[in-house]
Amino acid sequence: MNFIFISPNFPESYWLFCQGLKNNGVNVLAIGDTAYANLTTNLKNSINDYYQVSSLENYDEVMRGVACFIHKHGRIDWIESNNEYWLSLDARLRKDFNIQHGITIDHIDEYQSKIKMKEYYAKAGIKTARYEMASDEAHAIAFANMVGYPIIIKPNVGVGANHTYKLKNEDEIKAFFAHPMNEPYLMEEYIKGICFSFDGIANSQKDILFMTSHQYTESIMDAVNEHKSIGCYSYKTIPDDILDAGTRAVKAFDTRNRFFHFEFFRLLEDQPNVGKQGDIIGLEVNMRPPGGFLPDMINYANDVNVYQLWADMIVHDAIHYHFERKYSSCFIGRRDQIAYAHSIEDIKAAYNANILMIQRLPEALASAMGDEVIVARFPSEKDVLLFLHYAEETKADIE
Numbered sequence: 131m132n133f134i135f136i137s138p139n140f141p142e143s144y145w146l147f148c149q150g151l152k153n154n155g156v157n158v159l160a161i162g163d164t165a166y167a168n169l170t171t172n173l174k175n176s177i178n179d180y181y182q183v184s185s186l187e188n189y190d191e192v193m194r195g196v197a198c199f200i201h202k203h204g205r206i207d208w209i210e211s212n213n214e215y216w217l218s219l220d221a222r223l224r225k226d227f228n229i230q231h232g233i234t235i236d237h238i239d240e241y242q243s244k245i246k247m248k249e250y251y252a253k254a255g256i257k258t259a260r261y262e263m264a265s266d267e268a269h270a271i272a273f274a275n276m277v278g279y280p281i282i283i284k285p286n287v288g289v290g291a292n293h294t295y296k297l298k299n300e301d302e303i304k305a306f307f308a309h310p311m312n313e314p315y316l317m318e319e320y321i322k323g324i325c326f327s328f329d330g331i332a333n334s335q336k337d338i339l340f341m342t343s344h345q346y347t348e349s350i351m352d353a354v355n356e357h358k359s360i361g362c363y364s365y366k367t368i369p370d371d372i373l374d375a376g377t378r379a380v381k382a383f384d385t386r387n388r389f390f391h392f393e394f395f396r397l398l399e400d401q402p403n404v405g406k407q408g409d410i411i412g413l414e415v416n417m418r419p420p421g422g423f424l425p426d427m428i429n430y431a432n433d434v435n436v437y438q439l440w441a442d443m444i445v446h447d448a449i450h451y452h453f454e455r456k457y458s459s460c461f462i463g464r465r466d467q468i469a470y471a472h473s474i475e476d477i478k479a480a481y482n483a484n485i486l487m488i489q490r491l492p493e494a495l496a497s498a499m500g501d502e503v504i505v506a507r508f509p510s511e512k513d514v515l516l517f518l519h520y521a522e523e524t525k526a527d528i529e
Contacts (some may be wrong), residue, residue, distance in 0.1 A: 131155075131156045131157065131202050131207045131208070131445065132157045132159060132199070132204060132205065132206050132207050132208075133151055133156050133157065133158055133159065133207060133208040133209075133210070133444070134159045134160070134161060134196060134199060134206055134208065134209045134210075134223075134268065134485060135147065135148055135151075135158060135159070135160045135161075135177070135210060135211070136160075136161055136186065136192075136209065136210065136211035136212055136213070136219060136220060136223075137161075137162050137163075137186060137211050137216055138160045138162060138173055138177065138215050138465075139162050139164050139169055139170070139173055140162075140213075141213070143425065143426070143437075144212065144331075144362060144493055145170060145172050145173035145176050146176075146215075146435070146437035146438075146441060147176075147212060147437050147441065148160065148173065148176035148177050149172070149176040149437065149438075150435070150437045150438040150439075150440060150441025150442070151176075151430075151441045151444065151445070152176050152177070152178070153438065153441065154441050154442065154444075154445040154446075155486060156441070156445060157178050157179075157180045157203060158176060158177045158178050158179075159177065159178060159180075159181070159199045159203065160173075160177045160179070160180045160181070161181045161182075161183060161186070161192060161195040161196070162180070162182065162183070162186070163182065163183050163184065163186050166180050166182060166521070167291060173506075175509065179199065179203070180287065181195035181198055181199065181201065181504050183195060186216065186219065189219070189222070190480070192223065193223070193226065196209070196223055196227055198267075202229070202328075203362055205450040205485060206227060206229055207229070207230070207231065208229065208231050208232065208418075208444065209223050209224055209227070209229050209232065210232065212389065212418050212419055212440075213418060214289045214416055214418055214421070215289060216240060216289060217238065217241055217340045217417070217418065218235065218238050218242070218431055220232065221233055221234050221237070221476065222234075222235040222237040223239075225246070232328045232387070233417075234383060234471070237384070240383070240384055241384075241415070241416075242287045242416045243261075243286055243287055244284070244285075244286050244287070244288075244316060244414060244460060245261070245286055245316065247411070247412070247414055247415045248261065250379075250383045250415070251379065251380050251382070251412035251415075253382040254375075254378040254379045254380065254381070254382035254383075254412075255378060256375055256379060256410065256411070256412040257283075257405060257409070257411050257511065258411060258412045259319045259320075259321050259404070259411065260272070260273070260277055260316040260318065260319045260404075261316050261317060261318045261319075261499075262316065262317050262404065263286075263317070264283055264306060264311065264314075264315040264317045265316070267304055267307040269455055270283070270303045270306075271300055271303055271308065274297070274300075274317075274319050276304065277296070277319035277320075277403075278319065278320075279298055279299060279320075280289075280296045280297055280298040280299075280320045281296075281297050281299060281303075281317050281318065281319060281320060282294065282295070282296055282297075282317070282318040282319075282320055282351070282500075283315050283316070283317050283318075284315060284316065284318070285313050285314070285315055285316075286313070286316050287313070287314075287316045291350045291351040291353075291354040291355070291498065292354075292498075294351050294354075294355070295349060295355070295502075296320065296352070296355065298433070301338070302516070307401060310512070313461050319404070321397070321401070321404065321411055321413075322397060322398050322399055322401055323395030323396050323397045323398050323411060324346065324395065324396050324397065324398060325345075325346040325350060325393060325394070325395055325413065326343060326344060326345045326346060326372065326393075326394055327343060327344045327346075327350060327388065327391055327392060327393050327396075327424075328343050328372060328373075328379065328391075328392040328394065329341065329342050329343065329366075329374030329375075329389075329391050329392070329419075329420045329421060329424065329451065330342060330346065330380070330389070330390055331388070331436075331439060331440055331443050332380055332385040332386065332387070332388060332390060332391075332443075333386070333387065333443055333447045333448065334386050334387050334447050336380055336381055336385050337388055337449075338377065338380055338441055339439070339448065339449040340436070340439050340451065340453075341367070341368070341373075341376065341453065342364055342365070342431070342432070342455070343364065343365045343368045343369075343372050343373075343376070343427055344362050344363065344364050344365070344420070344424060344427070345362065345363055345364075345365065346360070346361070346362050347360070347361035347362065347363075347518055347522070348360050350498075353463075353498075354497060354498055357465055357467065357468075358465070358468075359462065359463060359464055359465060359500065359521075359522045360462075360499065360500060361460065361461065361462040361463070361518045361521075361522060362424070362427070362460060362461055363458055363459065363460035363511065363514045363518065364427055364431045364455075364457075364458050364459050364460070365458070365511065366455050366457070366458050366510070366511060367455075368433075371410060372394070372410070375394060375410045375412075376392055379392045379412070379415070380392075383415060383417070384417075385417065387439060387443065387444065387447075388417050388418070389418050389419040389420075389450055390415070390416075390417055391415070391416040391417075391418065391419065391420040391421075392415050393412075393413040393414045393415070393416075394410050394411060394412055394413055395407070395410070395411040395413055396408060396410055396411075397409045397411065399417065399494075419436075419440075422428045422461070422498075422499050423444075423461045423487075423499075423503060423505050424461075425437070426459075426487065426505055427460065427461060427507075428503060430443045430457065430459040430486055430505065430507045431455055431456070431457045431458060431459040431507060432453075432454070432455050432457075433456060433457075434451065434453075437529075439451060441473075442489040452454070453458070455522070456509075456511060457507040457508060457509060458507065458508055458509075458511045458513070458514045459486075459505065459506070459507040459508075460507070460508075460514045460517065460518060461503055461504065461505045461506075462500075462503070462504050462507070462517075462518055462521040462522060463491075463499045463500020463501075463502070463503045464500050464501065464502050464503075464504070464521065464522075465500055465501055466501045466502075468524060468525055469525045469526070470521075470522075470523065470525070471522060471523040471524055471525050472520060472521065472525055472526050474488065474504075477504065477520065477521055480520065481506060481517055481520075482515070484506040484507060484508055484513075484517065485504060485505070485506045486506055486507060488502065488503070488504050488505075489502070489503050489505075490502050491503060504521060
């Protein structure tokens with residue numbers, strides 16, 4: 131099997147996908163924009179051939195890389211990046227080189243358009259927030275008057291909470307439309323709920339081979355836009371209603387041979403025209419591994435190598451794994467500008483046996499995940515929540 135992995139050096143941990151493939155006897159070919167000499171030793175040992183381009187944005191260069199590999203190694207069976215940013219590149223290459231596995235550019239909207247996501251959630255019998263495409267200020271005000279303030283405005287295609295805004299009144303709508311929109315935006319009613327995810331790996335028949343679920347402690351959008359702390363933890367046992375909604379979503383979307391990351395809300399109160407308190411509402415979908423530190427959390431909670439599990443699915447269309455989730459894992463992203471009640475040293479002293487990672491993030495990642503991230507695991511969700519409360523607590527909270 132010839133497998134081309136796009137951008138294996140970023141995110142930094144993605145060399146582990148290549149390692150998993152090579153462990154399974156795959157001929158791992160990689161295309162990236164970093165000089166081979168600057169690749170890590172781990173990555174070099176996990177690939178069989180490498181083609182450098184000046185930029186992965188230069189499609190002609192990437193095409194030449196694929197053609198070079200075909201000339202040297204024969205027919206290509208897979209092209210994949212597992213990276214939201216490069217999904218369209220993957221899909222375009224698959225079509226141009228007639229790669230049989232994976233979605234092609236003709237259907238990429240099914241993975242990336244938030245409007246399409248709503249259609250597939252509807253097929254799964256899962257409600258979503260009401261929406262309209264954003265056209266101008268008057269239209270947005272009329273929409274807000276219909277669904278109530280605040281409203282959410284976000285790109286129809288976008289990664290994470292980037293360029294996502296919560297507009298609380300008419301003045302904020304006017305301020306938003308004072309600047310030109312360089313891409314299509316949609317407007318949604320605001321959902322009063324807490325966010326969680328349903329994550330896993332599906333085979334060629336959309337059978338779920340591995341699954342888990344994560345609960346966020348704060349709105350991702352609010353954490354990014356308002357520079358709040360952000361936390362997340364994994365369920366030891368997935369609640370029945372989450373399992374039901376997640377399973378229906380996997381079957382409705384094209385999840386064949388993919389990681390999946392479904393995001394949902396659970397309503398915190400009754401919301402007219404939306405649902406009752408506790409109802410599950412579909413949010414967004416990513417057909418790739420969950421971002422940030424969630425792959426690490428999955429490994430820590432399950433004592434497993436999720437990168438190898440994905441590679442096993444690619445090669446065998448199956449995973450030979452005895453499921454046992456021993457822990458609830460979590461991360462907390464802290465902001466430098468927040469006056470916390472407990473320092474990193476305090477947290478290390480109190481939870482040294484549970485902490486698995488403490489890492490400072492570069493500025494490019496810190497806006498979404500915090501300046502300093504702590505990853506830990508505990509035998510129960512109760513212990514996790516106590517830890518998160520301690521790590522997030524501010525001086526103002528205890529005054």
